[in-house]
Amino acid sequence: MQISTQIMSSTISPVRGNNASGSARSVGESGVAPSFTHALASVSxxxxxxxxxxxxxxxxNPDVSMEEAMVAMQKAQIGFQATxxxxxxxxxxYSDIMNMQV
Structure with a gap:
């Protein structure tokens, strides 16, 4: 469970609006689109x-273990599912907002 928590926090953190150093984004990069684009790039x-x-x-390849590959595949799958x-x-x-009566 420890691994999945780390994966989720590293995958979701771009959506929260923080960059890798943890500082707030600049005014020019605010919004959902840049955050979601960054999250998609991370998943890719x-x-x-x-x-x-x-x-x-x-x-x-003797330098790469099967376990390492399986963990990487699970990280990619969890990241994709979260995104x-x-x-x-x-x-x-968006659909709910568009269907609201004004």
């Missing part, structure tokens, strides 16, 4: 790393 990087490790395991849930919530919120 995790998926690329997992895919590369998987290839190395398949090629029987997908955030996107779905954003779409639902």
């Amino acid at each position: 990087d995790l998926q690329s790393q997992a895919q590369n490790l998987q290839k190395e395991v398949q090629m029987q 997908l849930h955030v996107r779905n919530r954003m779409v639902q919120a």
Whole structure:
């Protein structure tokens, strides 16, 4: 459970509006779009790393263990699922706002 908590916090932190150093974003980068773009880039990087490790395991590279590749694949999957849930919530919120009576 410790690993999944770390993964979720590292995946969700871009959505909260903090950069890697933990300081607040500048005024020019405020908003949902840059945060979501950064989260998608992070998930894409995790998926690329997992895919590369998987290839190395398949090629029987002695420097890469099967466990390392499996953990990387799980990190990528959890990150993707978290990002997908955030996107779905954003779409639902937009839909709810658009359907409000004025």
